[in-house]
Amino acid sequence: MDSPLKFQEQSKGFSFESVFDEQAGFPKEFLWPDLVSAQQDLSEPPVDLEGFFKGDDEATKQAANIIKDACLSHGFFQVINHGVDTDIIRDAENYMDHFFMLPSPEKLKARRKPGSLCGYSGAHADRYASKLPWKETLSFRYHENSSDRVVLDFFRSILGKDFEETGMIYQKYCEAMMDLSLAILELLAISLGVDRKLYRKFFEDGYSILRCNFYPPCQEPGNTLGTGPHCDSNSITILHQDQVGGLEIFTDNVWQTIPPLKGALIINIGDTFTALSNGKYKSCLHRAMVNKHEQRKSLAFFLSPREDKVVRPPQELVCSAGKRMYPDFTWLNLSRFVQNHYRADDNTLQSFINWSQSVNT
Numbered sequence: 001m002d003s004p005l006k007f008q009e010q011s012k013g014f015s016f017e018s019v020f021d022e023q024a025g026f027p028k029e030f031l032w033p034d035l036v037s038a039q040q041d042l043s044e045p046p047v048d049l050e051g052f053f054k055g056d057d058e059a060t061k062q063a064a065n066i067i068k069d070a071c072l073s074h075g076f077f078q079v080i081n082h083g084v085d086t087d088i089i090r091d092a093e094n095y096m097d098h099f100f101m102l103p104s105p106e107k108l109k110a111r112r113k114p115g116s117l118c119g120y121s122g123a124h125a126d127r128y129a130s131k132l133p134w135k136e137t138l139s140f141r142y143h144e145n146s147s148d149r150v151v152l153d154f155f156r157s158i159l160g161k162d163f164e165e166t167g168m169i170y171q172k173y174c175e176a177m178m179d180l181s182l183a184i185l186e187l188l189a190i191s192l193g194v195d196r197k198l199y200r201k202f203f204e205d206g207y208s209i210l211r212c213n214f215y216p217p218c219q220e221p222g223n224t225l226g227t228g229p230h231c232d233s234n235s236i237t238i239l240h241q242d243q244v245g246g247l248e249i250f251t252d253n254v255w256q257t258i259p260p261l262k263g264a265l266i267i268n269i270g271d272t273f274t275a276l277s278n279g280k281y282k283s284c285l286h287r288a289m290v291n292k293h294e295q296r297k298s299l300a301f302f303l304s305p306r307e308d309k310v311v312r313p314p315q316e317l318v319c320s321a322g323k324r325m326y327p328d329f330t331w332l333n334l335s336r337f338v339q340n341h342y343r344a345d346d347n348t349l350q351s352f353i354n355w356s357q358s359v360n361t
Contacts, residue, residue, distance in 0.1 A: 030123070030132045030224045038248045038255040038289075044070055046264055050081035052187065060190065068191035074251035075269035075284035078261055079184070084176045086263070089240055092173040095166050096297050099138055099159075100214040110138065110158045115339050117141070117209055118154070128343065134224045134290045139211040142174035144204070151210070174210050177238050177301035181208075184236060184267055192277060194314045199276065203235065206305045215246070215288065215296040226296065227288035230344040232270035233334055233352075234302040239266040244296040250285040250346075271349040272304065272331060278313035279325035285346040307332035326353060 047066050051059020070077035099107065104122075112119030112126070118140050123132040140154045151174055155167030185199040215226040226246060241247055247258045247266065258266060271283045290296065305311065310328050318324055326349070337352045338344055 026220050026223050029125070029130060030134055032131055032223065032225050032228065035222065035225070036255060038257045040254065040256050042074075042076070042249060042251070042256040042258050044077060046078045046080045046261065047187075048081050049079050049083065049183065052183065053081075053083055060187070064187050064191040067187055071188075071191065071269055071281040074249060075282055076249050076258065076266065076286070077268075078258075078264040078266050079180075080261070080264050082180055082265055083183075084180055084265065088169075088173055088176055091169045092299055093240065093242060093297055095169045096138075096212050096214060096299075098163070098166050099212070100136055106159075107136075112139070115336075117335065117339065119158075131225075131228055133227050133288075134215060134218050135226045135288075136214045136216070137211050138214075139209055140170070141207060141209055142171075142178070143207045144175075144178055170210060173299070174208070174301065177210070178208065178303075180238060180265070181236065181301070181303045184238075188236075188273070188277075188281075192280065192317065194316050198314055202276075202309065203303060203305055206303060207307060208304055209234075209302040211300045211302065213288070213296075213298045213300065215290050215298075217293055217295055218290040219292065221290045221292050224290060225287055226290045229285050229287045229346065231283035231285055231346050231348055232268060232302065233272065233338050233344055233348050234270040234304045234331075235272040235276065236270055236303050237268050238301040238303070239268070239298060241266065241298040242296060244291055244294050246289040246291065246296050247298075248287050248289060250287075255287075270302070271352075272311055272334065274349060275311050275326040275329070276313055278317040278321050280317060280321070283349070304331050304335070307335075327356075329353070329356060 045066055047063050048059070049063060052063050067077055107120050110120040112121050114126070121137045123135065125132055140151055142151055149171050151171040152164065152167035155163040155170070182200050182203065185203055186196050189196045189199050213227070218224060229250065239247070241260055243260045243262070245257070245260045248255045249258060268286065269281050269283050274281060274283050308330055310330060312328050333356065334352055337355060338348060341355065342348060342351055
């Protein structure tokens with residue numbers, strides 16, 4: 001793994017203004033050479049969830065079929081009428097400014113510790129020395145426990161009482177995302193032809209991460225990326241992107257843009273669900289672009305199983321394929337591999353399997 005940038009280790013903190021010097025040119029740490037622009041917009045019908053939530057069998061079947069087509073093709077789809085209160089989404093997007101507009105020393109109070117999934121990161125400069133993403137992130141853990149408001153506690157304990165309201169906003173947002181996740185898992189099961197409650201039960205006690213992504217304006221957006229090309233290693237991701245846009249996926253051998261669709265949320269398959277579907281639904285390579293004139297914000301809810309649960313596909317999918325595509329593993333081991341040994345790309349899952357087998361031999 002690359003050595004981290006020295007400036008990120010300094011107590012004064014990190015800021016994009018401090019690394020851009022017009023006389024010195026574009027900072028080489030953020031340079032992504034030979035970037036190829038997106039060729040077209042991804043044209044797919046959104047999945048309307050209204051009928052599913054009302055118990056309409058025909059509408060549920062239609063939604064599952066659209067999901068199946070998308071997951072067999074590239075693993076991305078957008079959902080509308082998803083049941084998440086628009087006020088919750090709006091507040092979650094707006095309240096990002098409460099944190100990201102803080103002076104760097106204040107943001108560093110929430111700085112992510114080495115090997116941790118949670119906390120603040122400026123361009124991931126604590127992990128890498130080259131091809132840095134042009135973004136700042138704040139990540140925190142969520143799990144369902146009525147007596148334990150873990151998101152609120154994170155903000156209150158790290159940033160103080162002034163952030164209690166912010167913590168409550170994101171606590172509610174995570175609760176809504178978890179409810180939606182379980183509904184999506186049910187539809188995924190229907191689309192795969194397995195027990196519709198199978199995946200829902202597997203993830204009910206899961207531990208998930210919400211990541212707030214803040215992409216500052218960039219003077220030379222053609223030289224860098226907000227997020228580099230990668231496949232998510234978790235199970236499914238629910239993304240809210242603002243109206244600035246910038247999400248792109250690689251499918252049919254070209255980069256394609258997913259334009260913002262007002263009121264919609266974006267769902268994508270991650271590596272862990274690829275294993276849970278016995279390789280039938282693949283995770284998809286995607287990236288985020290930056291904008292010269294406008295900042296961009298997004299919220300990514302990464303659903304994962306409880307860390308010690310064994311990731312194993314249902315027997316029906318193994319029988320239909322004729323073999324197991326991936327051996328058993330736990331989310332804990334995969335997440336540690338990505339955090340400590342590997343920079344996520346389009347081959348993360350297979351690289352993890354190879355690494356695990358080499359370690360255990």
